[in-house]
Amino acid sequence: MDNLPKKNRKVSSFFAMFLVHKMQIGVGLLGFERVIAKNAGYDAWVSILITGFCVNIVIWMSFRMLHKDGNDLISIHKHLFGKWVGGGLSLYFIVYFVFLTITILRTYTEVIQIWLFPGINVPVLLIIFGLLVYSCVAGGFRIVAGIAFIGLLIGMPLLLLKYFPLQYANFSNLSPVLDHSVKDLLLSAKAVTLNFLGFELLLMYYPFLDEPRKAEKWAQIGTIFTTAVYLFSAFVSFAYYTQEELAHSIWATLTMWKIVDLPFVERFEYVGVSIWLFEIIPNVCLGVWAASRGVKRLFAVNQRKSLLFLLFIIILSCMLFQTRQGIDQLNTIVSQVGFWTVFIYIPALFVYYMIVDKVRKRSK
Amino acid sequence: MMGKMLLVLLSFVMLTGCGVQDHILEDVLLAEVVGYDTAEADKIKGSTVVSVSQSGEKSSMGKEVYTAVTHTDKNVRQQIESEAPRSLVGGRLSAILYGEKLARKGIYDYVDTYRRDPAVGRDLYLAVVSGKAEDIINVESKMLKTPGVKTEEIIDHNSKTHLPETSLHSFLYYYSGKNMDPVLPLLEVEQNHIKIKGIALFKDDTYIGKYIKYEDGFLFKVLLENFKKGVYEARIKEHSYIAIDNISSRVKYEIKDGNGSPEISIKAKIKGGVLEARNIELKSQSAVTAIEKKSEKTLEKKLDRMVKMFQDNNIDPLALGDRVRSQTRNFDSKHWEDVYRTVPIKVDVDVELVQQGITD
Numbered sequence: 193m194d195n196l197p198k199k200n201r202k203v204s205s206f207f208a209m210f211l212v213h214k215m216q217i218g219v220g221l222l223g224f225e226r227v228i229a230k231n232a233g234y235d236a237w238v239s240i241l242i243t244g245f246c247v248n249i250v251i252w253m254s255f256r257m258l259h260k261d262g263n264d265l266i267s268i269h270k271h272l273f274g275k276w277v278g279g280g281l282s283l284y285f286i287v288y289f290v291f292l293t294i295t296i297l298r299t300y301t302e303v304i305q306i307w308l309f310p311g312i313n314v315p316v317l318l319i320i321f322g323l324l325v326y327s328c329v330a331g332g333f334r335i336v337a338g339i340a341f342i343g344l345l346i347g348m349p350l351l352l353l354k355y356f357p358l359q360y361a362n363f364s365n366l367s368p369v370l371d372h373s374v375k376d377l378l379l380s381a382k383a384v385t386l387n388f389l390g391f392e393l394l395l396m397y398y399p400f401l402d403e404p405r406k407a408e409k410w411a412q413i414g415t416i417f418t419t420a421v422y423l424f425s426a427f428v429s430f431a432y433y434t435q436e437e438l439a440h441s442i443w444a445t446l447t448m449w450k451i452v453d454l455p456f457v458e459r460f461e462y463v464g465v466s467i468w469l470f471e472i473i474p475n476v477c478l479g480v481w482a483a484s485r486g487v488k489r490l491f492a493v494n495q496r497k498s499l500l501f502l503l504f505i506i507i508l509s510c511m512l513f514q515t516r517q518g519i520d521q522l523n524t525i526v527s528q529v530g531f532w533t534v535f536i537y538i539p540a541l542f543v544y545y546m547i548v549d550k551v552r553k554r555s556k
Numbered sequence: 557m558m559g560k561m562l563l564v565l566l567s568f569v570m571l572t573g574c575g576v577q578d579h580i581l582e583d584v585l586l587a588e589v590v591g592y593d594t595a596e597a598d599k600i601k602g603s604t605v606v607s608v609s610q611s612g613e614k615s616s617m618g619k620e621v622y623t624a625v626t627h628t629d630k631n632v633r634q635q636i637e638s639e640a641p642r643s644l645v646g647g648r649l650s651a652i653l654y655g656e657k658l659a660r661k662g663i664y665d666y667v668d669t670y671r672r673d674p675a676v677g678r679d680l681y682l683a684v685v686s687g688k689a690e691d692i693i694n695v696e697s698k699m700l701k702t703p704g705v706k707t708e709e710i711i712d713h714n715s716k717t718h719l720p721e722t723s724l725h726s727f728l729y730y731y732s733g734k735n736m737d738p739v740l741p742l743l744e745v746e747q748n749h750i751k752i753k754g755i756a757l758f759k760d761d762t763y764i765g766k767y768i769k770y771e772d773g774f775l776f777k778v779l780l781e782n783f784k785k786g787v788y789e790a791r792i793k794e795h796s797y798i799a800i801d802n803i804s805s806r807v808k809y810e811i812k813d814g815n816g817s818p819e820i821s822i823k824a825k826i827k828g829g830v831l832e833a834r835n836i837e838l839k840s841q842s843a844v845t846a847i848e849k850k851s852e853k854t855l856e857k858k859l860d861r862m863v864k865m866f867q868d869n870n871i872d873p874l875a876l877g878d879r880v881r882s883q884t885r886n887f888d889s890k891h892w893e894d895v896y897r898t899v900p901i902k903v904d905v906d907v908e909l910v911q912q913g914i915t916d
Contacts, residue, residue, distance in 0.1 A: 307674045323563060360725060364882035371885055432725075434733035450678035451725060459647055459677060 196263060196399050203337045203400060208407035211397065211478070212251070212414035214340040215390030217347065217421060218475045219299040222468070223443035224387050224422070225429040230439075232380035234365055234430045235372045237423055239380035244419030246381075247388045248412055250534055253542040255408045258398045260549065265395035266489045268541070272548060279490060285395075286486040288533060290506060292389060293479030295526045297321065298510045300472045302519050307446065307465050318507045321476070328477045329484065329499055333400045336477045343474035346467060351421070353460070354428045357448045361431035385534065386527035387422060390475065391415060392534055396482040442516075480506065585620075585640055586648045588705045589696055591689030592632075592666055593655035600658065601625045602632030603693045605705075606644065619697045623690065646673065650708040651681045652724075653689040653743065659756070659763035664731065667761070671728060679723045681711045684756040684763055686744040695745050706750055711741050714752055717786030717802075718773035731761055734889055735877020739776075742767045759871050766869065768862065774802070775859055778824050779874055779903070782806045790851040792836060798847060799832040803910065809876075814884030815891060820876060821902040824859075829911030838912055848907045859903040867897050876901070 228236040261268050265285060269278035297318070305312055328339055394411060401407040429444045441447050452460035480502055487498035513519050585606040595601040603623040622644075624635030636644060652670065654663050663682075670676050685692050692707060699706050715721055719741050730738035740763075742756040754767040755776060768776050774788045786802045805826045812819045830838060837843050866873060877896065881887040 323566075327560075327563070360721070360729075362729075364879065367882040368885050368887075371887075434729055436734060437728055437732035440732075447678065451723075453679060459675075461674070 197333070199402070201332060201334060201400065202402040203334055205401055205403045205406035206410045207337045207341070208394065208401055209410040209414035209417070210341045210344050211337060212391045212394060212411045213417050214344050214471075214474050215393055215478050216388050216415070216418040217344075218296055218390070218471055219303065219468075220387040221422070221425060221471075222303065222446045223441070224384070225426060225433075225444040226438050226441055227386075228380050228383050228426070229430070229435065230380070230383060232372045232376045233435055235370055235377060236380045236384075237366075237426045237430070238370065239377050239384050240419060240422050240426060242377065242381040243384040243388055244415065244422070246535060247391060247415050247419075250538055251391060251394070251408075251411050251415060253539060254392070254395055255404075255411070257542055257545050258395065259404065259408075260545070263399050264397075264489070266486060268395075268545065272541075272545060282486060282490050285533075286483050286490070288529065289393070289396075289479050289483040289486065290502060291526055291529070293476055293483070294506050294509050295522055296472060296475050296479065297506065298513050298519055298522065300468070301510065302516070303443065303446070303465055303468075307443075307461060315507075315511055318510055321473075322503045322507050324473060325476050325480055326499065326503055328473070329481045330496055333397060333481065336474070336481050337400075339477055340474040343470045346470040350464060350467060351424070353449060353452050353464070354424070356452045357428055357432040360451070361428065363431050365430055365434065366427070382531055383527070384422070385531045386523065388415075388418065389527075389530040389534065390478070392538065393478055393482045396485055583642055584645045585642050587644055587646050588619075588648065589651045589653065589693060589707050590646075590649060591653040591655070591685070591693045592658055593689050594657045594661070595625045599625050599627055600632070601690065602636070603690045604636065604644070605693050605697045606640070619700060621693055621697045646676050649676055649680055650705045651683060651711070653683050653685050653692055653707070654740075654763075655685055655689040656687060656763065658689075659684045659740075660765060662760070662762045664761035667724070667727060667731075670724060678725050681708055681723055681741070682727050683707070683711060683722070683741045683743050686742055686753050691745045692743055692750055695748055695750055698748070707743070710743075710750055710752060714741070714773075716783070718770055718777065719752065719755065720777055720780050730873075730875065731758075733875070733878060735872060735881060735892060736875035737871045737873050739768075739873045757866075757869070757871055757873060759869070764869055764871065766865070772858065772862065775855065775862060776873075778805050778826065778855075778905075779807060779822060779859060779862075787831060788855075790854045792847060792850050792854075796835040797832075798830060798834070798836060798851060800826070800828040800851065800907070800909070801831045801911075803827045803829055809879045811880050811883050814880040815886070815888050818880055818892070818895065818899050819902075820880070820899060821904060822859075822863075823904045823906070825906045825908070826855075827908050827910055830909055844909055844912075848909055852905045852907045855905045855907065856903055859905065863901050863903060867899070867901070870897055872896065 228239060232239050257268055258264070261271060266282045269281045272278060273281060301314055301317060304317070305314065328335055391411070398404060425445060429438065429448065432448060433441060433444060438444055446461060446464070449461040449464045450459070454460060457463055480499065483502050484495050484499040487493060487502065488495040491498075513522055585608060587604045587606050590602065590604045593601045593603075601623060602625075603621060606620055606622065608618045608620055622636045622640055624632045626632050626635050633644060652666075654666065658666075667682065670680075696706055711719065711722065720726070720739060722740050727738045727740065730736050737760065738758045740756045740758065742753045744751055744753045752770055754769045755773050756763050756767045758764065771789070774786045777783055777786070782805060784802065784804050787799055788802065789797055789799050792798055805824065807825075808823045810821045810823065836847065838847070863874075876899075877889065877892050880892060881889065
């Protein structure tokens, strides 16, 4: 049967909070506002609450399955659908994790290209990224979790920068509250999904959590924290921009850093984008780790070998997306696929798992 | 171990291959103020003050002016490069000026390029120049006795009293927002000094040629936002004036029936001190009350006239439409545009003189 990781390779249960939260806060935070305001306008903050709540429910479902199974998604698939169909579904998840990683990496390199160095040699940059990610992931899951924690620690102070746009804030932009139809709110809630994606990785790293029943609580807290961060950012951006201007701002939060006025830095966004690297690296590490772990479990190959192979594919695919439109499309597609995976497939799997579980118990 | 070291070394070597452009302070010209004017036949004339860092121990910055005439804004920059000894960078740009003639044609295209440019900040000032932007640029380049960019400093400190916030951000905010129009400071050159003439009024991105006088900028600010500074001189009767020092001014908008026939009442409350009272007695409470009443009247009359002027020109620098929207469900902005010119707007001013200085 499957061999579970040893105690000395596990992380404490409260790391679930950082792992879930870190994966959700990434490059999306720099410019999610205009995407979510497309349908529900400035009522979109309600949509953030809706999505956040749904994610809480999906996490609850995932933990119900995982607690029963005791291992990860791949063993759940095998248990429910047998070797071939289950393996196929697991393969789908591996491809999905790879695409998630590509999206994160490519979107961030675009930010570097546009905001810092227009003439930068993207392939070289990506290869350096790849080396960094390889050295982290090769160190094992504990290193990846540690990086997630450091990323959170370094990234959090950036929230204080909201002080500057708040000086220009016009909170009357938000009123009248709930001036949009329920349909608009739900459409926006769907658009928020991309920003919350990443928590489903817990289906892969569950066996690495020490005392998983305690970890569930921390995972929920992590998601609530994410909701709070997005809600706060959305409030500030909505108060700072008019709706019409927001619709044209690709990186609303990043653009707001332009007005940060510190005595020792004239233009803060250069510092901000660089600090943001620490938000990106953990996400890429986690994504690649989950995918390579999946490959290892499915095909029984050495994780380092699969890691190298996957990184190669990811870097190569990142180079394929050259234009803003292409990157935008990538984001949209991954958001769609993620929505179906997280909010349709996982709940369906949950229901099926519960039924199968009941039937099998009875037949015993 | 060896392999890892090699990896680290390799990444250093590779980083240099990333093709990154560097800007070293001594090797660039920092543009401080840029001005645009119309030129003959569809062309625009751009001029800019740059600070040139000088080598040696004394760290004074010299200033130089460059100009160019072309069709597009960014091409101005390229043309300027043709006569500049080093490359020009815009990271420290602090003000962009538009000549009156150009402003009357609409300035959005000239603003948009700065919004698009990640290298330029968002807290820089925009202003209209009565006459030619080039004149201010020339004066700016000669003011070397004190450090800093004069244009920026003048607008900056007046923003606390007689000018509304007019950075690139607020221009874009008011321009892009529905049912509101931006304003910009109007500058002029007087005896080799840069001076604020007033507040230039815009319809969308087009200067309509009218402005609020500098003195009345205070009144406009009273209507627009809560603030805490400034002095206003009110006429009490013939030959007697009173200077009110603003301690705090608060404004409230009351809106009725936003989608039908709207009614707006603006309530402003000014708490002030008396700085100067010519030919006026301030000994008794009743005398103070009488002066409060009188100055309220004067202010209301002026504000009424100002609001009426906005309506007559169909401009909305007070963002009245947006204030109505924020208090109306399912706001119909088309309907608002139709009725805006005829909406009854009542201005109510409440002056309270709480300090009279250290004498009575």
